[in-house]
Amino acid sequence: MSASLEIPESMRCSVLRAAGELEVQQRAVPRPGPREVLVRVGAVGTCGSDVHYYRHGRIGGFVVREPLVLGHEPSGRIVAVGPGVDAGRIGQRVSLEPGVPCRRCRHCHAGSYNLCPDIVFFATPPVDGAFAEYVTIADDFAHPVPEHVSDDAAALLEPLSVAIWAHHKAGTGIGSRVLVAGAGPIGLLVAQVAAVQGAAEILVSDPDPARRELARTFGATAVLDPAADAAPEVDAFVDCSGAPPAVLAGLRAVRPGGTVVLVGMGADEMTLPVAALQSREIVLTGTFRYANTWPTAVRLAASGAVDLDRLVTGHVDLEHVGDALSPDPAQVKVMVRP
Numbered sequence: 509m510s511a512s513l514e515i516p517e518s519m520r521c522s523v524l525r526a527a528g529e530l531e532v533q534q535r536a537v538p539r540p541g542p543r544e545v546l547v548r549v550g551a552v553g554t555c556g557s558d559v560h561y562y563r564h565g566r567i568g569g570f571v572v573r574e575p576l577v578l579g580h581e582p583s584g585r586i587v588a589v590g591p592g593v594d595a596g597r598i599g600q601r602v603s604l605e606p607g608v609p610c611r612r613c614r615h616c617h618a619g620s621y622n623l624c625p626d627i628v629f630f631a632t633p634p635v636d637g638a639f640a641e642y643v644t645i646a647d648d649f650a651h652p653v654p655e656h657v658s659d660d661a662a663a664l665l666e667p668l669s670v671a672i673w674a675h676h677k678a679g680t681g682i683g684s685r686v687l688v689a690g691a692g693p694i695g696l697l698v699a700q701v702a703a704v705q706g707a708a709e710i711l712v713s714d715p716d717p718a719r720r721e722l723a724r725t726f727g728a729t730a731v732l733d734p735a736a737d738a739a740p741e742v743d744a745f746v747d748c749s750g751a752p753p754a755v756l757a758g759l760r761a762v763r764p765g766g767t768v769v770l771v772g773m774g775a776d777e778m779t780l781p782v783a784a785l786q787s788r789e790i791v792l793t794g795t796f797r798y799a800n801t802w803p804t805a806v807r808l809a810a811s812g813a814v815d816l817d818r819l820v821t822g823h824v825d826l827e828h829v830g831d832a833l834s835p836d837p838a839q840v841k842v843m844v845r846p
């Protein structure tokens with residue numbers, strides 16, 4: 509470490525020992541390596557994947573075999589820098605982009621670093637996440653945020669990035685008609701980003717009436733109850749529910765030549781209306797996280813164009829991470845403050 513503020517020898521972190529088993533442990537504070545920074549974590553969003561690891565100990569092929577620190581939506585303040593990093597960054601408030609790619613493979617070279625097979629991503633076994641007092645990360649993945657952006661908002665640039673990336677794929681622009689399925693944090697952010705991009709119609713569907721009402725306050729021009737309302741024709745459909753019936757309904761609502769973006773992760777496999785896709789030349793794509801979105805995300809949060817603080821419905825400390833990871837439909841985003 510070249511220079512640093514006052515840093516203790518050890519820190520507390522929340523460790524997932526096995527499915528359903530979280531424990532606060534004392535560990536050595538990590539040391540920033542070359543071109544890395546050490547960050548005192550301020551806030552970390554909890555997310556569906558943390559909930560999934562906590563409940564089931566795995567997501568598909570990613571299995572928790574060794575104790576794992578969860579949390580991949582962190583913000584904080586740089587307290588030390590490793591060799592090769594400007595010591596002037598100490599004290600800087602940052603939002604952490606939680607996946608550092610190899611920088612050498614063909615996907616990295618092409619700029620699609622979210623597809624890097626060797627990406628090191630927080631809270632994905634065996635890589636520890638950020639439900640901890642301190643974390644280290646590559647200096648260029650610690651993005652500076654202005655002082656007036658709260659710790660919570662700086663942390664939520666991660667899900668905001670998911671939404672920005674979804675619109676990048678959807679091709680949303682001025683006057684677009686967009687259908688969003690699911691009014692969880694991701695769907696609400698997709699609705700807000702649609703508004704920022706000048707979409708003329710932003711339809712949000714969710715079976716939960718409270719979530720539909722919330723969507724109205726986050727940019728939806730109309731809300732739909734999937735059990736009762738059919739969607740009108742749209743230019744793009746962004747699924748943020750992972751629910752197969754929502755995907756099928758959305759697909760049928762898209763105009764000829766329109767786009768379907770699958771963000772939600774639910775069923776690994778489903779039956780698709782191939783003839784409808786073919787005869788209308790629908791473009792269908794998935795999304796995997798994001799690439800190059802933080803500069804845009806920082807600007808949207810800093811200007812107030814997107815409201816992240818209002819998504820936050822609760823806070824917990826490291827001792828209560830388990831509460832935050834127990835699904836409660838009344839909560840939208842619960843933040844951990846390590």
Ligand SMILES: NC(=O)c1ccc[n+]([C@@H]2O[C@H](COP(=O)([O-])OP(=O)(O)OC[C@H]3O[C@@H](n4cnc5c(N)ncnc54)[C@H](O)[C@@H]3O)[C@@H](O)[C@H]2O)c1
Pocket residue numbers: 555556557670689690691692693694695713714715716719734748749750751753754770771772773774795796797798
């Ligand atoms: N592709 C990626 O890189 C990426 C990144 C982050 C999250 N995700 C996924 O995005 C999805 C959304 O995340 P979230 O945190 O907002 O989840 P969430 O569970 O909070 O929200 C999902 C919402 O979908 C609603 N829903 C359920 N069935 C529906 C239906 N038939 N029609 C419309 N809405 C329906 C639920 O009521 C809920 O409000 C999750 O599946 C998550 O795994 C994907």
Ligand SMILES: [Zn+2]
Pocket residue numbers: 554555556557580581666667
């Ligand atoms: Zn997340």
Ligand SMILES: [Zn+2]
Pocket residue numbers: 609610611612613614615616621624625626627
């Ligand atoms: Zn790579």
